[in-house]
Amino acid sequence: MKIGVFIWGFVLLFFFPFTEQDRYQQQRERMVKQHLASRGIDDKNVLKAMRTVERHKLVPPNMQSYAYDDRPLPIGKGQTISQPFIVAYMTQAINPKPGMKVLEIGTGSGYQAAVLAEIVDEVYTIETVEPLAKTAKKRLIEMGYDNIHFRVGDGFYGWEEHAPYDAIIVTAAPEEIPPRLAEQLKVGGKMIIPVGPMSASQELRLVTKQKNGKLKIKNLMPVRFVPFTRRN
Ligand code: SAH
Numbered sequence: 332m333k334i335g336v337f338i339w340g341f342v343l344l345f346f347f348p349f350t351e352q353d354r355y356q357q358q359r360e361r362m363v364k365q366h367l368a369s370r371g372i373d374d375k376n377v378l379k380a381m382r383t384v385e386r387h388k389l390v391p392p393n394m395q396s397y398a399y400d401d402r403p404l405p406i407g408k409g410q411t412i413s414q415p416f417i418v419a420y421m422t423q424a425i426n427p428k429p430g431m432k433v434l435e436i437g438t439g440s441g442y443q444a445a446v447l448a449e450i451v452d453e454v455y456t457i458e459t460v461e462p463l464a465k466t467a468k469k470r471l472i473e474m475g476y477d478n479i480h481f482r483v484g485d486g487f488y489g490w491e492e493h494a495p496y497d498a499i500i501v502t503a504a505p506e507e508i509p510p511r512l513a514e515q516l517k518v519g520g521k522m523i524i525p526v527g528p529m530s531a532s533q534e535l536r537l538v539t540k541q542k543n544g545k546l547k548i549k550n551l552m553p554v555r556f557v558p559f560t561r562r563n
Pocket residue numbers: 410411412413436437438439440441442443444457458459460463484485486487502503557558559560561562
């Protein structure tokens with residue numbers, strides 16, 4: 332009897348924490364297989380990052396069991412964390428590589444920033460809603476990310492001090508491409524951005540800055556993002 336209690340104590344103490352981690356790891360593997368690899372995500376760095384980032388740690392506690400479903404989830408303050416497929420798709424579109432410096436507009440939960448931080452050298456991320464920025468910063472630091480730089484403000488102006496960027500990811504939809512963001516993109520660099528009004532359909536656009544400074548714009552697909560809000 333006593334030995335039974337001892338064994339159960341041992342099992343609970345030593346194995347339970349691992350099995351919870353394993354369970355999330357398995358859920359991530361399934362998410363990558365079912366929703367990403369089967370739908371055109373084939374960049375090895377992106378797949379590895381999607382397998383690694385602990386999305387369940389970046390959503391509200393009551394949403395954790397849905398963290399690896401392919402859907403957006405509410406993160407408070409009327410904002411959402413994008414669905415994993417869209418995050419992977421946008422990340423793949425900018426062709427991220429080690430050595431790169433990337434700007435993100437719309438930190439939100441911090442998930443997209445973490446996915447980028449797994450691949451590139453430095454991530455600069457701007458969020459207009461201060462409590463969201465604070466929560467994301469706290470969680471990402473706890474998770475061990477030391478290459479993500481945070482700023483509270485209007486992403487319309489970009490982050491001039493660290494420009495130019497190899498790539499820019501915008502995760503809220505403005506009605507037009509903010510000109511300052513295009514200016515802060517390197518020649519040959521790519522920006523991915525949803526553009527269009529909230530009420531009508533938005534287009535996800537891939538913008539490449541050409542040698543002559545002009546922008547080459549490709550429409551990728553219709554999407555629905557939260558609006559890009561301006562600070563007065
Ligand atoms: N990348 C986020 C997605 C969050 S949704 C994630 O992975 O969870 C988009 C975010 O953009 C929201 O948090 C919203 O508050 C923010 N946002 C909207 N307009 C903005 C602006 N002008 N500047 C910076 N952030 C903005």
